Amino acid sequence: MQLRHAALTATLGLAAASWVVAVRQMDGMDMGVATKLGSFPFFVGLWVSMMAAMMLPGAVPAVSRRAQASGRVRAVPLFVGSYLAVWTLVGVAVYASYRPHGSSAAGAVAIAAGVYEVTPLKQHFRRRCRASLRSGFEFGLYCVGSSIGLMLMLVAVSVMSVTWMSVSAVLLLAQKLVPPRAAVDVPLALAIVGLGILIVIAPSSVPGLMPPM
Numbered sequence: 001m002q003l004r005h006a007a008l009t010a011t012l013g014l015a016a017a018s019w020v021v022a023v024r025q026m027d028g029m030d031m032g033v034a035t036k037l038g039s040f041p042f043f044v045g046l047w048v049s050m051m052a053a054m055m056l057p058g059a060v061p062a063v064s065r066r067a068q069a070s071g072r073v074r075a076v077p078l079f080v081g082s083y084l085a086v087w088t089l090v091g092v093a094v095y096a097s098y099r100p101h102g103s104s105a106a107g108a109v110a111i112a113a114g115v116y117e118v119t120p121l122k123q124h125f126r127r128r129c130r131a132s133l134r135s136g137f138e139f140g141l142y143c144v145g146s147s148i149g150l151m152l153m154l155v156a157v158s159v160m161s162v163t164w165m166s167v168s169a170v171l172l173l174a175q176k177l178v179p180p181r182a183a184v185d186v187p188l189a190l191a192i193v194g195l196g197i198l199i200v201i202a203p204s205s206v207p208g209l210m211p212p213m
Contacts, residue, residue, distance in 0.1 A: 003067050003068060003071065003073065004064045004067055004068050006067070006073065006076075007060075007063050007064050007066075007067035007076045008060055008063075008064055010076060011056050011057075011059065011060050011063050011076075011080065012056070012057060012060065014052055014056060014080070015052060015053055015056035015057050016053075018049045018050075018052035018053035018056070019053040021049040021053075022046060022049040022050045022053050022162075022165070023162055025042075025045070025046045025049065026046065026160045026161075026162055026165075029160035030158055030160040030161045030162070030208065031100075031158075031160070031211040032157075032158045032161075032208055032209045032210050032211045033100065033101055033102060033103055033105070033106045033156070033157070033158065033203075033209060033210070033211070034100045034210075034211040035100065035158055035159055035160045035161075035211075036100060037095055037098055037159070040095060043091070043095050044088065044091055044092065044095070047087075047088065047091030047094070047095075048084060048087075048088055048091070050165065051084055051087035051088070051090075051091070052084060053165075053169065054165065054168065054169040054172060055083075055084075055087060055143065055147075055172065056080070057169075057173050058143075058172055058173045058175075058176030058177060059080070059083060059139070059143070059176070061130075061176075061177070062079075062132070062133065062139055063076060063079055063080060065132050066079045066133075066134070066136075067079075069132075069134075078136065079135075079136035079139070080136060081136065082135065082136035082137040082140065083136035083137070083139055083140040083143075084140070085136075085137065085140070086136075086137055086140025086141055086143075086144055087140060087144065090144055090148075090151070094155055094159075098155065098159075101156070103199055103200065103203035103209060103210070104200055105156065106156040106157050106199050106203075106209065107196045107197065107198075107199035107200035107203075108196065108200070109152055109153055109155075109156035109157075109196070110153045110156065110157065110192060110193075110195050110196030110199055111192075111193050111196035111197065111200075112149070112152075112196075113149035113150060113152060113153040113192055113196070114149075114189045114190065114191075114192030114193035114194075114195075114196060115189070115193065116148075116149035117149060117185060117188060117189035117192060118185060118186060118189045121145070122145075122146065122149065123180055124145075125142050125143075125144075125145030125146040126146040126175060126180055127180070128142040128145075128146075129142045129143040129145075129146040129147075129176060130176065130179070143176075146175065146176075147172050147175070150168050150171055150172060151168070153168070153192065154168045157199070157206075157208075157209060158208055158209065161208050163207070163208055164208065171188070
């Protein structure tokens with residue numbers, strides 16, 4: 001029990017510190033759909049901070065189970081490090097493919113993300129992301145599959161927005177801690193699709209989407 005408490009404290013402490021770092025690094029970078037990512041080293045450092053801040057709170061149950069199963073303190077940083085390594089690879093892919101874009105592209109990504117929320121593939125990854133896994137790398141792969149729609153929507157709408165990052169973090173945390181339920185998941189998916197449609201037809205009505213004049 002003491003080991004689990006230590007794992008919980010360390011994981012949440014790292015997440016809290018990562019929020020501070022990410023918010024500081026993102027200051028002045030948010031330009032909505034016109035946001036630029038900066039240099040590769042800068043973005044990767046920021047992305048890792050963002051992923052630690054957003055993903056580690058939801059990973060606490062998995063980290064605690066791993067700590068309890070192994071009985072060793074060193075299993076925790078190894079699990080967390082390999083989990084974040086998977087998300088770092090996602091960040092590299094984002095940097096390679098991202099370009100400043102228009103509201104129509106952002107809306108299309110949001111619509112696709114909403115549709116993905118109710119697909120069997122998403123539900124499979126979400127269940128596996130809540131399961132007991134020995135490897136942080138395997139856990140990361142399943143969690144990427146579960147969260148990729150919401151993460152791509154964040155990237156498309158404004159990857160440097162603290163507000164959108166916070167909203168995404170709350171949704172991702174809820175999905176990791178709460179079992180899938182159609183009564184919750186379907187309205188959420190419809191809301192995301194609705195947001196995507198609103199972005200396409202009336203982008204100026206969505207806060208933080210368009211770059212300031």
